[in-house]
Amino acid sequence: MTEQHTAINFAHKYSLIDAQWSPRVIAEMNDYQFKLALLEGEFIWHAHADTDEAFIVLQGQLRIELRDGVVEVNAGEMYVVPKGVEHRPCAAQEVKLLLIEPRGVFNTGDAGGERTAVNDRWV
Amino acid sequence: MTEQHTAINFAHKYSLIDAQWSPRVIAEMNDYQFKLALLEGEFIWHAHADTDEAFIVLQGQLRIELRDGVVEVNAGEMYVVPKGVEHRPCAAQEVKLLLIEPRGVFNTGDAGGERTAVNDRWV
Numbered sequence: 001m002t003e004q005h006t007a008i009n010f011a012h013k014y015s016l017i018d019a020q021w022s023p024r025v026i027a028e029m030n031d032y033q034f035k036l037a038l039l040e041g042e043f044i045w046h047a048h049a050d051t052d053e054a055f056i057v058l059q060g061q062l063r064i065e066l067r068d069g070v071v072e073v074n075a076g077e078m079y080v081v082p083k084g085v086e087h088r089p090c091a092a093q094e095v096k097l098l099l100i101e102p103r104g105v106f107n108t109g110d111a112g113g114e115r116t117a118v119n120d121r122w123v
Numbered sequence: 124m125t126e127q128h129t130a131i132n133f134a135h136k137y138s139l140i141d142a143q144w145s146p147r148v149i150a151e152m153n154d155y156q157f158k159l160a161l162l163e164g165e166f167i168w169h170a171h172a173d174t175d176e177a178f179i180v181l182q183g184q185l186r187i188e189l190r191d192g193v194v195e196v197n198a199g200e201m202y203v204v205p206k207g208v209e210h211r212p213c214a215a216q217e218v219k220l221l222l223i224e225p226r227g228v229f230n231t232g233d234a235g236g237e238r239t240a241v242n243d244r245w246v
Contacts, residue, residue, distance in 0.1 A: 078149075
């Protein structure tokens with residue numbers, strides 16, 4: 001039997017996301033998740049004690065503040081924040097981001113608080 | 124001290140790759156690797172017994188043949204081939220691909236043979 005399998009289209013998935021700073025799962029690979037997020041403004045300082053976190057920018061310019069500096073991540077670029085490193089994502093204008101990290105990681109890491117998004121929301 | 128950290132630019136990395144079907148590592152996240160590859164033509168049928176494999180197409184159109192069908196993955200799309208599923212990547216014209224998989228995975232999986240690329244080549 002020949003079946004037409006379907007790829008995951010980032011633009012289509014983004015069209016279904018209605019909130020900023022609210023990562024949505026689009027795929028899983030083993031125990032890792034691919035999440036799309038819309039970012040605008042400044043997030044909070046946080047770290048993930050147990051895992052690295054990969055950021056791929058699909059549109060816009062993401063500024064990741066680090067305690068010892070900063071990294072600008074433009075569309076077509078990626079950056080991996082190492083495990084335990086405090087960081088603060090900021091976006092002067094809306095950024096379309098693809099995050100890759102293990103299942104169960106919260107967006108606010110060890111910081112918690114009111115900006116913690118619900119986990120495992122698929123789109 | 125403020126240090127300017129540097130993002131990984133896909134276009135720049137691709138400009139340094141001189142061979143098709145030869146994945147090059149650009150980043151690591153825990154025990155996973157991000158690899159860029161240039162594909163053109165047909166690869167061999169193979170599977171990865173122990174891991175899923177994520178394909179993100181950055182340029183071109185990738186056709187992944189599966190034993191029960193096919194999936195077309197265009198630029199701006201991704202697809203995860205599940206663990207153990209036989210697949211054959213094909214590209215009528217050159218495709219720029221971002222692969223994500225655990226460190227140590229060979230491009231030919233369990234099939235081996237002459238098209239097996241050297242692993243852990245960074246660019």
